[in-house]
Amino acid sequence: MRITCPLCGARDRREFHYMGDAVYLDRPDPVAPAVAWDDYLHLRDNPAGETRDLWFHEAGCGAWLVVTRNTVSHDVLSVALADGIRGGAG
Amino acid sequence: MRIVGRGRVDRTITVPFTFDGRRFWGHEGDTLASALMANGVRMVGRSFKYHRPRGIFSAGSEEPSALVTIGHGTARTPNVRAPMQELYEGLSARSQNAWPSLSRDLLALNDLLAPFLGAGFYYKTFMWPRAFWERVYEPAIRRAAGPGALSGQADAARYDKAFAHCDVLVIGGGPSGLMAALVAGRAGSDVILAEEDRKFGGRLLAETEEVDGQPGPDWAAGVVAELTALPNVRLMPRTTVTGAYDQGTYAALERVGLHLAAPHPDAPLETFWRIVARRTVLAAGALERAIAFPDNDRPGIMQAGAVRAYLHRWGVAAGRNVTVFTNNDSGHRTARDLRAAGVDVAGVVDARPDAPDSADYPVFAAGHVVGTSGRHGLREIRVRHAGGQRQLATDCLAVSGGWNPSVHLACHMNARPVWHEGIAGFVAPDGAVPGMAAAGAARGLFSTAGCLADGAEAARAALADLGVTVTSVEVPRAEDGAYDIAPLWHVPGKGRAWLDYQNDVTVKDVEMAAHQNFASAEHMKRYTTQGMAPDQGKTSNVAALAVLAEATGRTIPQTGTTTYRPPYTPVSIAAMGAGGRGKGFAPERFTPSHAACVRRDAPMVEAGLWYRPSYFPLNGETSWRDSCDREVRMVRERVGICDVSTLGKIDVQGPDATAFLDLVYANTISTLRVGRVRYGIMLREDGHVMDDGTCARLGPHHYLVTTTTAAAGPVMRHMEFVHQCLAPRLDVRFIPVTEQWAQFAIAGPRSRDLLNALLDTSIDGQDFPFMACGAVGLMGVAGRLFRISFSGEHGYELAVPARFGAALFRQLLCLAEPFGGGPYGMEALNVLRIEKGFLTHAELDGRTTAFDLGLGRMVSPGKDCIGKAAARRPGLCGASREQLVGLKPVAPEGRLTPGAHLFAEGAQAVRVNDQGHVTSACHSPTLGHEIALAFLKDGRARHGRRMRSVDHLLGVETLCEVCDPVFFDPEGARARG
C-alpha cells in the first residue's frame, strides 16, 4: 500500500503510523456530556467502502494526514494535511 | 538422450554433478531436469502421500513432481523444482520422500493402502483418541507424507531485500513481454522487464518458430541486446514476480546465486524485491495442463510442450519412442518436431473425432489413453479410439490438455478470472489490479504473431495512460495459427487418474468431495488438498474444477475458481526476512557511555532498542545483588553516576508553547517559572496515564520535555497529533532532541561537591535549589543542569551535546572516585526508585489512571487537558479501582515478586478473589528487606492491612503488609537538602 503525502509524495505505507478514524479530529467540548465523549472515544463505524482515517507520516515529514480510502477496493481517494482541515479551529 | 545438432546448450563445456550420489555430466546451459533427462534418469522422486514413482513433468516453475533437495549442511535446500535449478559444476541433488532409496522405497506400501487414504482421510481417520493427535498421528503422518526436510541448522547464506520503481513493469520476457518492453523502452520510459527464466524469449526458446525471418531465440537475443543498451530499461532475469499488491506494488524474488558453483561471498543467494510500478503489463504466458487418465502419473508422462522445450532448447529427447495424447493442435506440433529430429513417434492419440491426419505418424482420432504400465517408468499405454483398442509400447507420453493463461497475478487482489469458451480456459479479468493489463498468452492469445502485436499494444496503452504518445509500432512477422481445442479433462474408467501430482489428488477424490457435498470450489480444495501443495495446482486446478463441475452438474464458470493468493511461486523465508537475522532484527542504540560501561564489564541489558548497563561488578562481588546493593548504598551515602541519555527529550518552542503544554499535560505548566522544572503526567484522551516525565522551562517560550525511554516516539507522535489535529492554531513547534544531548544523573549527598569540581562556576543551594534548571559551562562546553532526582537523593542531571558525552562520563567517574562514588546501573536505579515509590512503565502500563497512582490532584481543575473529560468517568476512579500501594513482608525474609497477585488473608488464591497485583519488587538494602509496589483494590484505605501475595508461576506465597508506596524519606528532605 502506498500513500501520497501532500508534502513528500507517494510513499510506502511502512513510513506511516496508522491511528484510526478521522473522527478523532472532532474532539468534543470538555464539558460535553459523557455520551458525546463515549462516541468520540469508542464508537466507530466499520464501513465496507469509503472511510476517512488518520495516518502520521512518522518516517517522513511528521505531518498528520487524513486519508480517504475505500476499504473494499483499497483505492486511496484523497490525502490531506490534518491541520489544513482543522485550520479554523483550535 | 541428447539429439545431435539440437538445442542451445554449450556442448563444449561439460558440467559434472551428482544425483543421489551417482555422478553424471551435463552441459553449460542445462537445468538439473534437462541434464537428468539427457542421462536417461527418469524416476526422480516419490509422491507425497502414496510414494508413487515420479519423473519430470514440466520444463518450468509449475513443476509438480520433480522436487529434489540441493546441497548439504547449512546450504541444504529442499523442494527445489528440478527444471528451475540451473546446472553448475559439483551440484549435488538428492531425491526426496523415499526411504531407504528411490527405487526401493518402503513407504510405497502407502500405495497399496490407497483405498483407505482418499480425500478427507486425515479428517476421518485420525479423530480419535484426541490424545494421539500430536504425539502419535502427526509425527507418523509427517514421516510418511511430505516433501523434503530442512537441515535443521541456521542458513549461513546471505539474502537481500531491494526496492525499485519504474513507469512500466513488464512481467514475463516472452514474445509479448519483449515487445512491451521494447515499445516502452524506445519511448524513453523507465522500464523493468522481469523474467523467471535465466534467458529471455519464453516459448520462443522452446519452439522452432521464426520471428522476422530469424530463429525465435535469435530474435529474442537481438531485442535483449537493444534493451540492454537502453539506460532506462532494467532487465531482471531469474526474477519471478510473486505478488501484486495495492497501489502498483509488486513482490519479486531474484535468484542471484543459486545457479553458481561458488556464489560470491558478498552477494546474496536470493534478493526479495519490492517493485513499485505506475503501469504493469502482465505477459506471464500460459501453462500447459494435463489430462487425467488411469495411472497418468508414471515417470515419462509429461507436458507435450515440455517435450518440445527439452528438444529445442536443451537438445534432449524425452524418450526414444514417444506417444502423444492431446485434445488440441499443439500435441501434433510435438509429434512433428520429434519426427523432424529423428525421434520415433508411436502415435498421436487425439481426443477430437476430427483429429488432423498425418503422414508421419499414426493418429488415433476420438482416442483416449485408458491405461498405462511400467513400474519405475512408462513402458506401455492402452488406447481406446474410434477404430477400437490398441496397446502401444512407449517410454514417453506427451500430454496436452490445452493451455491455461497465467492469470494468477491479475487475481491477487481478490478478483476472479473470466472463463473463455474459445480456449476452454480462464483469462485475466480486466482492471482487476489497477494499472495492470494482461497481454498475449496471459490474455488467451496463443499465436506468436498475436502475442507480439498484443504486447506492443499493451505497452502503447500503458504509455498513453502515462501521457506518453507512441505513434507507430512495427510488429515483427511471425506464425499466426489458430488454436483449436475440444475440452477433455479426464478419461472415464477404472483406476486412479491423477489431477494434482504434488498432493496426490485423483479424479475420484474430487468426485468424492462433491458427493459428500463439499461442492464449492473452496470446500473441495480443502477437503481434497487439491492445489494446496507448493505448486498451488498450476497444472491441475482447472481440470479439478472441471471434474467438480461435472460431478455437481454445473458448468465450469458456475463452479468458479478458488482464491488466488501470493506468492505465485514459493519464496524462501530467508529472502523475505533478509537483514532481519540476529542483531539485524532490530537496530541497536548505544548511549555515549556504552564503551566505558562495557570496559567495566557491565552486563548490558536491552531497554527498547537501547542497551543500558545492568550493574558494574567489582572484584570480590559474586552476584548481581552484591553489586546492586553496593551501588544503592553508594548513591544513598556518597554519589553515583548514571547515564540517562536514553530518556526522551523534546524541545518545545513558540509563543504558544505554554498554552500547548497546558493542553497536553494533566498538570498546569503555565505557573512554572523560567529556570524551574516540574514533574508532569500526560494522559491519553481515554483518561489513562500515557507517560510521565519532567518539563523544564528554559525561557519564556522555550521548554524541554522529557519522556520515559520507551515512550519517546509515542509522546512525540501524540504531541504532533494534539497540535496538528486538535490545536493547529497554536504557534508552537517541537523536535525530538534525545540523541542530541548526553545526560547523566549525578545523585547522592556528595553530588553538589562533585559538580563544583567540574563546573566553570560553582553552584549552591540558593542559586540551584531543588527543581531548578539552567545553563552551565564546563571546561568551555555549554551544558544544561537540572536539579531533579529519580533516586530521592540530592541529585542533578547534567546534559552536554552528545559528542561530549563519552568524555564527560569519564570525567564524572574520575571526580566521583575521591568521594567514594562511582557508576550505577539499571538494577540500582530501579531499587532506588522503588524505595521512593517513583513510577516506571511497570506502573504506567496503559491501564492505570492518575487516580490509581495517587496523582489525581495533579489533574488541574482550572484548565482543559487531553484526557481530562474521560478521566472523570465513574469507572476510572473510586474504591473499586486498584490503587498504588507499597507492600512489605510481615516476616523479614519474605519474598515479593512482580506479577504476584494479592488475596485477602484466608481467601482462596483464585481469580474471583483477586484483589490486585504486584508491579515492581526488589530487595531494599536501605531497609534490609524486600519491598514492592502494587495495585490493590481500594488500596489507599487499606494501609496497615495484611494481604497474601501469591505468585502462581514461581510458587512463592508471602504474607505482607500494605503501606504507603514511599518507603524511604517520605518527606523528601534528602532531595531538597
Ligand SMILES: [Zn+2]
Ligand atoms: Zn510527508
